[in-house]
Amino acid sequence: MTVDSAADALMPTYNRADLAFERGEGAYLQNWDGTWYLDFASGIAVTALGHGHPHLVAALTDQAQKVWHTSNLFRIPEGERLARRLCAASFAESVFFCNSGVEAIEAAVKMARKYHDDTGNPHRWRVIACHDAFHGRTLTGIAASGSDKYRKGFEPTMPGFDHVAYDNMNQVRQAITDETAAILVEPVQGEGGIRPADLQYLAALRQVADEYGLLLIFDEIQCGMGRTGRLFAHEWAGVAPDIMPLAKGIGGGFPMGAVLTTQAVADVMGPGSHGTTFGGNPLAMAVGNAVLDVMLAEGFLDGVDTVARDLWAQLRDLAARYPDVIAEVRGAGLMLGLKCAVANADMVAALRGEHMLSVPAGDNVVRLLPPLIIGHDEAAEAVRRIERACVHLGGEASQ
Numbered sequence: 341m342t343v344d345s346a347a348d349a350l351m352p353t354y355n356r357a358d359l360a361f362e363r364g365e366g367a368y369l370q371n372w373d374g375t376w377y378l379d380f381a382s383g384i385a386v387t388a389l390g391h392g393h394p395h396l397v398a399a400l401t402d403q404a405q406k407v408w409h410t411s412n413l414f415r416i417p418e419g420e421r422l423a424r425r426l427c428a429a430s431f432a433e434s435v436f437f438c439n440s441g442v443e444a445i446e447a448a449v450k451m452a453r454k455y456h457d458d459t460g461n462p463h464r465w466r467v468i469a470c471h472d473a474f475h476g477r478t479l480t481g482i483a484a485s486g487s488d489k490y491r492k493g494f495e496p497t498m499p500g501f502d503h504v505a506y507d508n509m510n511q512v513r514q515a516i517t518d519e520t521a522a523i524l525v526e527p528v529q530g531e532g533g534i535r536p537a538d539l540q541y542l543a544a545l546r547q548v549a550d551e552y553g554l555l556l557i558f559d560e561i562q563c564g565m566g567r568t569g570r571l572f573a574h575e576w577a578g579v580a581p582d583i584m585p586l587a588k589g590i591g592g593g594f595p596m597g598a599v600l601t602t603q604a605v606a607d608v609m610g611p612g613s614h615g616t617t618f619g620g621n622p623l624a625m626a627v628g629n630a631v632l633d634v635m636l637a638e639g640f641l642d643g644v645d646t647v648a649r650d651l652w653a654q655l656r657d658l659a660a661r662y663p664d665v666i667a668e669v670r671g672a673g674l675m676l677g678l679k680c681a682v683a684n685a686d687m688v689a690a691l692r693g694e695h696m697l698s699v700p701a702g703d704n705v706v707r708l709l710p711p712l713i714i715g716h717d718e719a720a721e722a723v724r725r726i727e728r729a730c731v732h733l734g735g736e737a738s739q
């Protein structure tokens with residue numbers, strides 16, 4: 341295969357690297373020229389179980405032989421099963437399936453408005469969200485995301501969002517009015533630069549939501565599905581949201597999203613209140629169940645936690661030795677951010693030169709989002725490649 345670098349019929353919405361992968365195995369991807377790359381991007385936290393996972397491949401191909409799509413006019417048994425399993429593994433009592441992260445956000449905001457409308461408080465419709473948050477690219481998503489760069493040129497902005505500083509409880513309290521319906525927060529900010537919220541902040545959000553009768557929405561589209569070493573990031577804080585949008589890792593690479601809620605929220609979403617043609621179709625549901633089979637298997641999440649701690653220790657050591665390249669290591673579990681002392685784009689390029697994939701994020705951060713199936717060997721291999729990138733970028737080992 342050859343790659344036409346003048347891909348001029350594609351809309352120029354993306355800054356693409358001149359790489360095109362033909363196949364993948366576990367944590368590695370093979371470029372069309374035969375070179376293998378260590379994949380610490382995972383398609384932006386999507387291929388959470390790596391490439392070509394036999395259990396996922398089998399689930400997808402088995403289902404492909406049976407039936408792909410029937411619409412939500414009919415029952416979809418694999419979807420009923422997946423919803424029950426997601427509820428059993430979380431705070432939730434009800435699940436709505438969709439196809440992407442931003443659709444899950446869109447549905448979550450609709451649910452928050454409808455909940456208050458149906459429970460006698462139609463004046464409550466505004467949502468408090470955070471600066472530097474990312475909630476996707478529809479008009480609702482860019483209105484919810486607290487940064488102008490996503491909204492510029494697409495005004496007027498959808499009304500109803502009030503932004504406060506992330507991880508700042510005083511600002512949340514001050515922003516609450518009679519019109520507030522919900523608080524929308526990422527437990528670990530992803531695009532904004534891999535910023536984990538203080539666990540006490542997450543717990544305090546739950547308290548204040550209860551105090552004022554607000555719905556708490558945790559956007560776990562990036563930080564959920566095992567990424568932090570627990571199935572959901574908020575579990576570390578010991579509190580639960582009322583509504584949780586999910587996507588990215590939930591389909592292991594198959595496009596899929598979901599909104600998990602309590603029964604009280606689900607009760608206001610009767611027939612006709614919301615819908616999607618593709619959401620929860622048999623192909624997606626088969627793969628979603630296969631992903632859960634792996635993630636809920638005995639010891640899987642503990643394994644993620646263990647390898648993450650090993651990787652963290654080695655990266656912190658590296659940051660200490662190359663302070664003029666890596667200023668800080670931050671994040672949670674296998675959702676890691678290297679805050680760079682050089683330009684993050686240079687670091688991403690240097691890593692690519694070492695045949696390793698990573699993802700830039702806000703605040704001059706390079707994201708490391710390896711598949712959750714990595715072992716200590718791949719962690720050590722990543723650290724070796726990052727060290728070579730540090731040297732390439734002119735870093736002087738300080739010891």
Ligand SMILES: *Cc1c(COP(=O)(O)O)cnc(C)c1O
Binds near residue numbers: 477526588
């Ligand atoms: C990626 C992401 C979204 C948007 O998901 P899409 O599938 O791109 O629509 C929303 N919120 C967070 C936290 C994300 O990381």
